[in-house]
Amino acid sequence: MSLINQMLQDLDARGTPVGESVQGHVKPVAPEERGLSKWGIKAAAVVGVAAIAAGGWVAWRYMHKPAPLPPPVMVVAPKPAPAPVVELPVPAPAPQVQQAAPSDEPAPDAAKDESAAEVRTSAREEEGEVAPKRKAKVAERKGKHAAASDAKAVAKKGKHAAASDAKPEPSSKKTKHEAVAQAAPRKDMRTAAVQGRHETTTQRAENAYRRALADLQEGRLTDAIAGLQRALQAEPRHEAARQTLVGLLVENKRNDEAIRQLQQALALDARQPSLAMLLARLQIEGGGTGIETLTKTLPYAAGNGEYYALLAGALQRQQRHHEAVEQYQTALRTQPKNGVWWMGLGIALQADKRNPDAVNAFQKAKESGTLSSELQAFVERRLTQLSR
Numbered sequence: 001m002s003l004i005n006q007m008l009q010d011l012d013a014r015g016t017p018v019g020e021s022v023q024g025h026v027k028p029v030a031p032e033e034r035g036l037s038k039w040g041i042k043a044a045a046v047v048g049v050a051a052i053a054a055g056g057w058v059a060w061r062y063m064h065k066p067a068p069l070p071p072p073v074m075v076v077a078p079k080p081a082p083a084p085v086v087e088l089p090v091p092a093p094a095p096q097v098q099q100a101a102p103s104d105e106p107a108p109d110a111a112k113d114e115s116a117a118e119v120r121t122s123a124r125e126e127e128g129e130v131a132p133k134r135k136a137k138v139a140e141r142k143g144k145h146a147a148a149s150d151a152k153a154v155a156k157k158g159k160h161a162a163a164s165d166a167k168p169e170p171s172s173k174k175t176k177h178e179a180v181a182q183a184a185p186r187k188d189m190r191t192a193a194v195q196g197r198h199e200t201t202t203q204r205a206e207n208a209y210r211r212a213l214a215d216l217q218e219g220r221l222t223d224a225i226a227g228l229q230r231a232l233q234a235e236p237r238h239e240a241a242r243q244t245l246v247g248l249l250v251e252n253k254r255n256d257e258a259i260r261q262l263q264q265a266l267a268l269d270a271r272q273p274s275l276a277m278l279l280a281r282l283q284i285e286g287g288g289t290g291i292e293t294l295t296k297t298l299p300y301a302a303g304n305g306e307y308y309a310l311l312a313g314a315l316q317r318q319q320r321h322h323e324a325v326e327q328y329q330t331a332l333r334t335q336p337k338n339g340v341w342w343m344g345l346g347i348a349l350q351a352d353k354r355n356p357d358a359v360n361a362f363q364k365a366k367e368s369g370t371l372s373s374e375l376q377a378f379v380e381r382r383l384t385q386l387s388r
Helices: 002-014 038-063 095-103 108-119 127-156 158-163 176-217 221-234 239-251 255-268 273-285 291-300 305-317 321-334 339-351 355-367 373-387
Strands: none
Touching (some): 176 221, 221 239, 239 255, 255 291, 273 291, 273 305, 291 305, 305 321, 305 339, 321 339
């Protein structure tokens, strides 16, 4: 109807009567018949246009009419072909796996029953509803065949499973060579772990020592001493930690603890003359002699004049003047101009009744120029005493 209205509007816009627009298309009639009136022609034109529009609309509907749905067709599923079964050689030690594998395979009668059940499915069901079920059943059968094949494969490789630490899965394809290849890294890891423990012990001692030094710099003396002790517990041969700890203990008048630390260090390694000298001095201050400590380490003190002089003084205190003379003489061979050692030698010689040698030793001590005023006065008094 919209098309007709459009045509009428166009005609009205041009101002042309409808009769004139279609006059050329109208055939003349016989003379004896009476002509149509103006209104009759107009009505006929309208009816004609309407008929044409109606016919066009019907034709358009016919051309765009949806195709009729095909009649439902009964779908008959084809009989599935039995999957080929490959017989694999199965070793005797695993008979249970061999018996379980065939039981999972579908029997031919069961396959026929499933096909007949699918044929009896109603044809009125949509294909989209039947197909997924059929696919699921087919997948299930394939899964059973795959499970049976995997079970046989596992049974074949059962005799190799004992060589592996872990339990093999059915889908695993590890061989004996792979198991051996995996065992080698485990051995290397164990070796690395053992080495790591030694390194960790040394590193732990070093870390404790560094933290103790940091505590000492920040004035936390108690924490520093505790940290040094932890370092020595981890690594008793940590010399820097031992010497630092002993120094802190001596400075804080904790001589007994310092003596124990020094004795432990010398028990581990006697070739430490400096620690032996410190231990001997602490023992002498505590009322001991220190001679035993110095004598044990004497073979490792070659060329150390201070060590010989300390041992000579310890012997002199115990009235062992003859031995003291020998040690002073050994010390002076390393430092001939040491006035204190010449003075000590003179005292030992005078006590050993060797006055001429004592005068000579006191004279050299006076001439050394290394004595303090008090010691210089003491040497002069001894020279005066021996000259009488």
